[in-house]
Amino acid sequence: MLVVRKHHFLVRWSHWLNVPILLGLILSGISIYWASPIYQHKPDPNTGNFDVAADIGIWICAHVPGQHHSSSPPDWIYNHMSLGPGMLAPALRVHWLCAYSFMLNGLVYVAGLAVGGGWRSLLPRWTDLVDALRMFRYYVGFPLAKLARRQWPHPRFNTKYNALQRAAYFSVPVAGFLSVATGWAIHKPMQLHWLAAVFGGYNAARVWHFWLMWLYIFFVVPHVFLVFADGWDTLRSMIVGWSTRVERSEVVAK
C-alpha cells in the first residue's frame, strides 16, 4: 500500500498533548483573571460590580434560555469557563503546572518539526497572499455553490498545506512563543523587566497575554470544524502519521 509520511511522531504527540495543557491553561487563566480583571468600569452604584466579564454573565442569565435560574449571574462566566471564581491559589498552581508542561511540549513540537523536516511546509511565502484570497473565495463560495448545486472545485496546490492553513499553522507556534514570553513578563516583572518592556510594560503584557488566549480559541474552532469537513484521512494522519493522499508526493522508498 502506498502512503505518505505526513506528521513526525513528536509533532503528533505534542499536538495532542496541547489539548489538555491548553485547556488547563485557559480554565485556570480565567480563574486568575477573576482576581483582577483587566477590563473594568466604574463600580455599578447598585451592585458594586466593576467587571466586564461579570456584566456579560448577567446579560447571559437574563437573555439566554435555560440560564435564568443561575444562582449567581455575575459568576456565570467564571462558573462555566474557568475553574471557578474565588480560587486564585489553586488556579495559580494548576497554571504553573500547565505552563511548564506547555513550554516542554513546545520544545518537543519544535524538535519534531526539525527532525521530520515539517517546518518547511509551515514557512510563509509570497504566493500566500494571492493563494489565501483564492482559498478565502473558495470557503465563502462553498455554501452558496452547494445551495445552487453547482460544482465548486477546491483550488489546487502542490504543497502540504494551502495558504490559509499555512498562515494558521505558522501563527499558532508563534502565538505559543508569545504566550510564554508575555507569561514570563507578567510572572517576573522585576527580574525580567526588559521582557515586560518589550510588550509595552507590565500592564500591557497582561493585555497581550489575555488576547493571545483568544487566538487559540479563534484558531481551534475552525480547526476542529475543518478537520472533520476535510475527512477521516486528515484526522487519522495526526494519530498515525501517514495519509493515503499520495498524488503530490514522490516515492522515495519501497
Add this chain to the structure above:
Amino acid sequence: MNNDEKRDSLRGLDVPSTGVEPEVKSVSVKKPHSFFAERPLPAIEIASQGLRYQSRRDFLLFGAGALTALAGAGFLLPQETLSRIGIRRNINSPAKEWFLNRALRIDDDVAEALYSVNRSVPTYTKSQITPLKNNYNGSTPDPGYISGWKLTLAGLASGLSISLDIRNLLTRFPVHEQITRLVCVEGWSAIAWWAGVRFDDLIRAYPPMSQAKWARVDSSVNLDASGNPDPYFMSLDLATARHPQTLLATHFNGQPLTVDHGAPLRLLVPMKLGLKNVKAVTRITYAAEEPRDYWAERGYSRYDGI
C-alpha cells in the same frame, strides 16, 4: 578505435544516445532544492498488514493517552471545580497536594535562580505614580495601636531582643526614597513613592545570628474580615532582605504612612509579590530554618519572587 570513431559508429547503429554524450547527462530533470524550500512528502510502499498493525498500536496509544489525560484532570483539578461539573466524590488526596506543591516549588526555585542582589527593579518618575488601594485582606486595624508601637528584633547574634521605635529608626539610619511598582498576586499593580530605611542597614546594625538565612516578619495588629485578631506572619529570605531596594518604609507619596498603608512601618520589598510587603510590622525574627508563611499556608507559593 578512438572516441570520435566510436561515437560515429554508434550513431550509425542508431542506438539511443543516453549516457553516451556527456552534455546530455548534465541536464537534470529535478530542480535543486533550496534549504528552505518545501519538499514533497515522502511516500512509502508498505504492506497493508504492517500498516494495520502500526495504526492499531497508534490508536491504542491515543486512547490510553486520552484516558490518562481525563484521569489526570480528575486527579489534579480542585475539588470545587469537580463538584461544579457534577463529580461529587471527594478525590482530594495527599498525592494531589504533593504534586501541585511540587510544581509550585519548581517555580519558586526558578524565581530564586532569577534573583540577583545586584539587579535593581525599575524605578519611575513622580508623574508615573498611580493610585494604591488599601488591600488589607481583613479589616483595617484601628489606629490606636500606633501610639504604643514598637519594632522588636529577635534571633540576633547578640542573643538579645531589641525594641525600637520610629524615632530610633529614623535618627539612626539614612532615609532612602524610591518610586517603584508594587505587584499583587491578583495581577494589579501600583506605582508609588516610598521612603524609609534600608532593611540591610538594620541587618548591619543588629546582625542576625550566624546561621540565619531567613527573617520572619510579623504584624500582630492584623485583623480578619470580621475584625478579630489575625496575626500576619511572612517568611523572607535574607538575600532579598539585603537588597538595596528593600526598605522598611515610613513614608508613602511624601507623607507619613497612614493606617491604610501600614503605619508606622511597613516592609517594602518590590522584588516580591505585594503579599510579602507586610503592613504595620511589629516584629522581625531571624531564623536558620524557613519560617511559616501566612499565604503559603493558604495554598500560595513561599518564595514569591517576581
